[in-house]
Amino acid sequence: MKATETAPTAADIRDARERIAGVARETPVYSSETFSRIAGRDVWLKAENLQRTGAFKVRGAVNRLATLTESEREAGVVAASAGNHGQAVAWAARQAGVNARIYVPQDAPMSKVEACRTYGAETVMVGERFEDAMASARADVEERHATFIHPFEDPIVIAGQGTIGLELAEQVADAETVVIPVGGGGLAAGIAIAIRELRPDVRLVGVQAGLSGFTIADGIFVKQPGELTMAILDDVLEEMVEVDDEAISEAIVLLLERSKLVVEGAGAVGVAALLGGKIGGTGPVAIVLSGGNIDPTLLISVVRHGLTLDGRYLVLRTRIADRPGELVKLLELIAQERGNVVSVEHHREGMDVPVAQTEVELTLITRDQEHVAVLLAAMKSWGYEVERLK
């Protein structure tokens, strides 16, 4: 427990709240009818995806910037991240009138780098790996006496994230359980310290993305709690649970479709845990949606995957005789069963396709798994060999 000697106190978090007021947003909470029904208990969503820059990280960054000395302000701040932390530092520095330099690998997604630039930071693309960016940031600290802002191993940053706990204690006063994503652990540590003091009986559950989850919840997968945050979490969390990519994917789609909220993978792990029955307890649950910065191309894949699991997308392969009118006949039969054709691919040749036949791959919009089953059965009864691809 040595490291917790530097853990922020509830008083530090109250100070942080005053510093960030009017700069970071007090984000709303929403009751969710869909999730409450699924879970059989009241479910509240803390929409931190609607925070400035799209994630909770600005709270810590604003608090950190507000505590710089005059000479530190003049030397500027640096961060090594093109993700939520980097964008938050860029944004908070601009608000504070301080220069920020954000170091990122050359391959960092352009949309993230652009965001940092738009927020007024100097961005430096360097090297192939994250470690290269980190080394350059450290060199900047050495040479220009800039302040390196760590994404989570910093009590002032943790205190900033903890302001969410103060808001939650007011917004969902009857919460029995609070569910918090855990990446580096700064968010969970801060919220837990605040809630432990104000609502000592609340159960605090941390959620991590399982090791398989490197594509969807990248915001938290690359991180593990640090020494400071881990010591705090060991002390204050009731439980730590894990979720996988499938569950996160389903959570993202439901949040999008039902709650009209764009939530990134790392931000949706709490809902994923709820859907998987991993939260425990019985009373009202408040779930922190930590951010909404998901790449649109990834979002497309996730939604498509979710719809396929739900039977609302059907990709199938079949064969038709290679003569005029056969494709039209097939499409008419499918329309009759109310399958909505998105695309048709024709393959006139292939190793396994008999000479007089053509292979056709169809993508259809369907209603649900039952509709898929009815449609496939109908095609078979008309004499088509059908293979479902996804």
Added chain:
Amino acid sequence: MKATETAPTAADIRDARERIAGVARETPVYSSETFSRIAGRDVWLKAENLQRTGAFKVRGAVNRLATLTESEREAGVVAASAGNHGQAVAWAARQAGVNARIYVPQDAPMSKVEACRTYGAETVMVGERFEDAMASARADVEERHATFIHPFEDPIVIAGQGTIGLELAEQVADAETVVIPVGGGGLAAGIAIAIRELRPDVRLVGVQAGLSGFTIADGIFVKQPGELTMAILDDVLEEMVEVDDEAISEAIVLLLERSKLVVEGAGAVGVAALLGGKIGGTGPVAIVLSGGNIDPTLLISVVRHGLTLDGRYLVLRTRIADRPGELVKLLELIAQERGNVVSVEHHREGMDVPVAQTEVELTLITRDQEHVAVLLAAMKSWGYEVERLK
């Protein structure tokens, strides 16, 4: 101006606000850095997509349900719509403890019908066209003395939608312009009446989806203002502008990516008009995002289309020699230029493909239009004939 004799007054709207308090939500407004920068003036978004059932329609429905007599409550209510209006009536009826019967065509999207059922309404799927559902609803009114709830030609419904105007006058007190989607016109009429009284100097701009826009803004395209709403709008709107599908599509993607909000086509027309420079005026603008109920399969197409316009998706066709190693060589060259391959399609035969060659269709994730240009130029310099498909 005969019809305006029955237009609701600002006092009716204040009464409505009291009736819907605690049932419908008072939705938040968000300042948008992205849109403010693009427009060169402060832009505020009224997030009515976060309303109960995902659209503003519950305001009017709750107000209408609250004004039923005891015998009307017993006979129940009916609506002909599986869209936002139908869902709103279903939801409001359940909250009021009244039976609702929602008539929809057989082909109505299952997700919408499901939503009405989940909200506790009886749903009746009847006929092929909207008119069939409408006829059945009218028959229900005749036979069971049910109350038909019109989506907009009803002063009590209009007064309910007008409560948004009261909220906006408080939330964005310095708005110089308020921008409102116009479909049936009930939303715009209600908001305009409220704002005209509280903030007589505010410019009110209505936005319609152009006639080409039947796919994306279906929520407003199918409707035209009615006699009552048109009379009100003629009287109170400064201007009516039109936007097309491309602009709506771009607005949806920006709202999703930057504001983390899921907004349907009909709800995004105000932002589309802003992006197209069609709003006029100079001061702060408040834009009503009227709803978020977009079908996820449509959302996927819209986002993909938006990314392609932005140079972040590239589909191209080229040819390679039909011998081992050629495809790998091509893919390595593309990787070198940092194109991220999403899919590869091989067509070994085709009318225009020489015998010793294979046609390859590639889908790549790219950074921006500049990256696309560099990548296409590199491929040409390596000797590939390249055709960009979208």
